[in-house]
Amino acid sequence: MLRGRRPRRVCRTECRHHARVLRCRCRCDRLGVAGQVVTADTLRGVDGRFDTVLCNPPTHAGDGVLSSLFGRVDDLLADDGHVFVVHHAGVDIDxxxxRVGTPTVVGKKDEHVVVRVE
Known part of the structure:
Protein backbone atom coordinates (compact mmCIF):
# COMPACT_ATOMS: atom_id res chain seq x y z
CA MET A 1 0.00 0.00 0.00
CA LEU A 2 2.52 2.57 1.11
CA ARG A 3 5.49 0.82 -0.43
CA GLY A 4 7.89 3.32 -1.97
CA ARG A 5 6.01 6.25 -0.48
CA ARG A 6 7.07 7.94 2.77
CA PRO A 7 4.21 10.09 4.03
CA ARG A 8 5.20 13.28 5.83
CA ARG A 9 2.19 13.21 8.17
CA VAL A 10 -0.04 10.25 8.94
CA CYS A 11 -3.35 10.11 10.81
CA ARG A 12 -4.41 6.69 12.11
CA THR A 13 -7.64 5.97 13.94
CA GLU A 14 -8.32 3.17 16.40
CA CYS A 15 -11.18 2.29 18.75
CA ARG A 16 -9.47 0.25 21.52
CA HIS A 17 -7.06 2.89 22.55
CA HIS A 18 -4.71 1.91 25.41
CA ALA A 19 -2.92 -1.10 23.95
CA ARG A 20 -3.35 0.14 20.39
CA VAL A 21 -1.90 3.57 21.13
CA LEU A 22 1.17 1.97 22.65
CA ARG A 23 1.46 -0.41 19.69
CA CYS A 24 1.08 2.49 17.26
CA ARG A 25 3.83 4.48 19.02
CA CYS A 26 6.16 1.47 18.97
CA ARG A 27 5.41 0.80 15.31
CA CYS A 28 6.11 4.43 14.38
CA ASP A 29 9.42 4.30 16.27
CA ARG A 30 10.37 1.04 14.55
CA LEU A 31 9.52 2.45 11.10
CA GLY A 32 11.25 5.76 11.76
CA VAL A 33 8.05 7.77 11.34
CA ALA A 34 8.17 10.85 13.54
CA GLY A 35 4.93 12.13 14.89
CA GLN A 36 2.42 12.34 17.65
CA VAL A 37 -0.16 9.67 18.50
CA VAL A 38 -3.46 11.30 19.47
CA THR A 39 -6.36 9.59 21.21
CA ALA A 40 -9.68 11.10 20.12
CA ASP A 41 -13.35 10.28 19.64
CA THR A 42 -13.53 9.45 15.93
CA LEU A 43 -11.63 12.42 14.44
CA ARG A 44 -12.72 15.08 16.93
CA GLY A 45 -9.57 16.42 18.54
CA VAL A 46 -7.38 15.71 15.50
CA ASP A 47 -6.13 18.88 13.82
CA GLY A 48 -3.89 19.53 10.85
CA ARG A 49 -3.51 18.24 7.31
CA PHE A 50 -2.15 14.77 6.63
CA ASP A 51 -0.64 12.98 3.64
CA THR A 52 -2.16 9.68 4.70
CA VAL A 53 -5.08 8.67 6.91
CA LEU A 54 -5.07 5.00 7.98
CA CYS A 55 -8.31 3.73 9.45
CA ASN A 56 -9.69 0.50 10.86
CA PRO A 57 -13.17 1.72 11.77
CA PRO A 58 -15.52 -0.10 14.13
CA THR A 59 -17.82 -1.16 11.29
CA HIS A 60 -19.99 -3.12 13.73
CA ALA A 61 -20.91 0.18 15.44
CA GLY A 62 -23.11 1.23 12.54
CA ASP A 63 -23.44 3.98 9.98
CA GLY A 64 -23.48 6.83 12.51
CA VAL A 65 -19.90 6.14 13.58
CA LEU A 66 -18.78 5.75 9.96
CA SER A 67 -20.49 9.02 8.99
CA SER A 68 -18.82 10.84 11.88
CA LEU A 69 -15.43 9.33 11.09
CA PHE A 70 -15.50 9.84 7.33
CA GLY A 71 -17.28 13.20 7.55
CA ARG A 72 -14.06 15.00 8.53
CA VAL A 73 -11.58 13.12 6.38
CA ASP A 74 -11.57 15.73 3.59
CA ASP A 75 -10.76 18.44 6.15
CA LEU A 76 -7.73 16.48 7.32
CA LEU A 77 -6.22 15.40 4.00
CA ALA A 78 -3.47 17.33 2.28
CA ASP A 79 -4.17 18.14 -1.37
CA ASP A 80 -2.44 14.97 -2.58
CA GLY A 81 -3.49 12.90 0.45
CA HIS A 82 -4.87 9.37 0.54
CA VAL A 83 -7.19 7.43 2.84
CA PHE A 84 -6.62 3.73 3.49
CA VAL A 85 -9.35 1.76 5.26
CA VAL A 86 -9.01 -1.77 6.64
CA HIS A 87 -12.27 -3.61 7.30
CA HIS A 88 -13.75 -7.08 7.59
CA ALA A 89 -14.52 -8.48 4.14
CA GLY A 90 -18.00 -9.55 5.25
CA VAL A 91 -19.06 -5.98 6.06
CA ASP A 92 -20.16 -3.76 3.19
CA ILE A 93 -19.09 -0.16 3.88
CA ASP A 94 -18.88 0.94 0.24
CA ARG A 99 -19.15 9.65 0.49
CA VAL A 100 -15.40 10.29 0.84
CA GLY A 101 -14.28 9.38 -2.69
CA THR A 102 -13.74 6.45 -5.00
CA PRO A 103 -12.83 3.22 -3.15
CA THR A 104 -10.37 0.77 -4.71
CA VAL A 105 -9.41 -2.55 -3.10
CA VAL A 106 -5.61 -2.61 -2.83
CA GLY A 107 -5.15 -5.67 -0.64
CA LYS A 108 -6.83 -8.71 0.90
CA LYS A 109 -5.67 -11.04 3.63
CA ASP A 110 -7.69 -13.68 5.40
CA GLU A 111 -10.98 -12.00 6.31
CA HIS A 112 -9.87 -8.38 5.85
CA VAL A 113 -9.78 -5.96 2.94
CA VAL A 114 -7.64 -2.84 2.49
CA VAL A 115 -9.27 -0.08 0.46
CA ARG A 116 -7.70 3.13 -0.85
CA VAL A 117 -10.14 6.01 -1.18
CA GLU A 118 -9.30 8.87 -3.56
Whole structure:
Protein backbone atom coordinates (compact mmCIF):
# COMPACT_ATOMS: atom_id res chain seq x y z
CA MET A 1 0.00 0.00 0.00
CA LEU A 2 2.52 2.57 1.11
CA ARG A 3 5.49 0.82 -0.43
CA GLY A 4 7.89 3.32 -1.97
CA ARG A 5 6.01 6.25 -0.48
CA ARG A 6 7.07 7.94 2.77
CA PRO A 7 4.21 10.09 4.03
CA ARG A 8 5.20 13.28 5.83
CA ARG A 9 2.19 13.21 8.17
CA VAL A 10 -0.04 10.25 8.94
CA CYS A 11 -3.35 10.11 10.81
CA ARG A 12 -4.41 6.69 12.11
CA THR A 13 -7.64 5.97 13.94
CA GLU A 14 -8.32 3.17 16.40
CA CYS A 15 -11.18 2.29 18.75
CA ARG A 16 -9.47 0.25 21.52
CA HIS A 17 -7.06 2.89 22.55
CA HIS A 18 -4.71 1.91 25.41
CA ALA A 19 -2.92 -1.10 23.95
CA ARG A 20 -3.35 0.14 20.39
CA VAL A 21 -1.90 3.57 21.13
CA LEU A 22 1.17 1.97 22.65
CA ARG A 23 1.46 -0.41 19.69
CA CYS A 24 1.08 2.49 17.26
CA ARG A 25 3.83 4.48 19.02
CA CYS A 26 6.16 1.47 18.97
CA ARG A 27 5.41 0.80 15.31
CA CYS A 28 6.11 4.43 14.38
CA ASP A 29 9.42 4.30 16.27
CA ARG A 30 10.37 1.04 14.55
CA LEU A 31 9.52 2.45 11.10
CA GLY A 32 11.25 5.76 11.76
CA VAL A 33 8.05 7.77 11.34
CA ALA A 34 8.17 10.85 13.54
CA GLY A 35 4.93 12.13 14.89
CA GLN A 36 2.42 12.34 17.65
CA VAL A 37 -0.16 9.67 18.50
CA VAL A 38 -3.46 11.30 19.47
CA THR A 39 -6.36 9.59 21.21
CA ALA A 40 -9.68 11.10 20.12
CA ASP A 41 -13.35 10.28 19.64
CA THR A 42 -13.53 9.45 15.93
CA LEU A 43 -11.63 12.42 14.44
CA ARG A 44 -12.72 15.08 16.93
CA GLY A 45 -9.57 16.42 18.54
CA VAL A 46 -7.38 15.71 15.50
CA ASP A 47 -6.13 18.88 13.82
CA GLY A 48 -3.89 19.53 10.85
CA ARG A 49 -3.51 18.24 7.31
CA PHE A 50 -2.15 14.77 6.63
CA ASP A 51 -0.64 12.98 3.64
CA THR A 52 -2.16 9.68 4.70
CA VAL A 53 -5.08 8.67 6.91
CA LEU A 54 -5.07 5.00 7.98
CA CYS A 55 -8.31 3.73 9.45
CA ASN A 56 -9.69 0.50 10.86
CA PRO A 57 -13.17 1.72 11.77
CA PRO A 58 -15.52 -0.10 14.13
CA THR A 59 -17.82 -1.16 11.29
CA HIS A 60 -19.99 -3.12 13.73
CA ALA A 61 -20.91 0.18 15.44
CA GLY A 62 -23.11 1.23 12.54
CA ASP A 63 -23.44 3.98 9.98
CA GLY A 64 -23.48 6.83 12.51
CA VAL A 65 -19.90 6.14 13.58
CA LEU A 66 -18.78 5.75 9.96
CA SER A 67 -20.49 9.02 8.99
CA SER A 68 -18.82 10.84 11.88
CA LEU A 69 -15.43 9.33 11.09
CA PHE A 70 -15.50 9.84 7.33
CA GLY A 71 -17.28 13.20 7.55
CA ARG A 72 -14.06 15.00 8.53
CA VAL A 73 -11.58 13.12 6.38
CA ASP A 74 -11.57 15.73 3.59
CA ASP A 75 -10.76 18.44 6.15
CA LEU A 76 -7.73 16.48 7.32
CA LEU A 77 -6.22 15.40 4.00
CA ALA A 78 -3.47 17.33 2.28
CA ASP A 79 -4.17 18.14 -1.37
CA ASP A 80 -2.44 14.97 -2.58
CA GLY A 81 -3.49 12.90 0.45
CA HIS A 82 -4.87 9.37 0.54
CA VAL A 83 -7.19 7.43 2.84
CA PHE A 84 -6.62 3.73 3.49
CA VAL A 85 -9.35 1.76 5.26
CA VAL A 86 -9.01 -1.77 6.64
CA HIS A 87 -12.27 -3.61 7.30
CA HIS A 88 -13.75 -7.08 7.59
CA ALA A 89 -14.52 -8.48 4.14
CA GLY A 90 -18.00 -9.55 5.25
CA VAL A 91 -19.06 -5.98 6.06
CA ASP A 92 -20.16 -3.76 3.19
CA ILE A 93 -19.09 -0.16 3.88
CA ASP A 94 -18.88 0.94 0.24
CA UNK A 95 -21.70 3.49 0.62
CA UNK A 96 -19.85 5.19 3.49
CA UNK A 97 -16.56 5.09 1.56
CA UNK A 98 -18.17 6.59 -1.57
CA ARG A 99 -19.15 9.65 0.49
CA VAL A 100 -15.40 10.29 0.84
CA GLY A 101 -14.28 9.38 -2.69
CA THR A 102 -13.74 6.45 -5.00
CA PRO A 103 -12.83 3.22 -3.15
CA THR A 104 -10.37 0.77 -4.71
CA VAL A 105 -9.41 -2.55 -3.10
CA VAL A 106 -5.61 -2.61 -2.83
CA GLY A 107 -5.15 -5.67 -0.64
CA LYS A 108 -6.83 -8.71 0.90
CA LYS A 109 -5.67 -11.04 3.63
CA ASP A 110 -7.69 -13.68 5.40
CA GLU A 111 -10.98 -12.00 6.31
CA HIS A 112 -9.87 -8.38 5.85
CA VAL A 113 -9.78 -5.96 2.94
CA VAL A 114 -7.64 -2.84 2.49
CA VAL A 115 -9.27 -0.08 0.46
CA ARG A 116 -7.70 3.13 -0.85
CA VAL A 117 -10.14 6.01 -1.18
CA GLU A 118 -9.30 8.87 -3.56
Missing amino acids: AALR
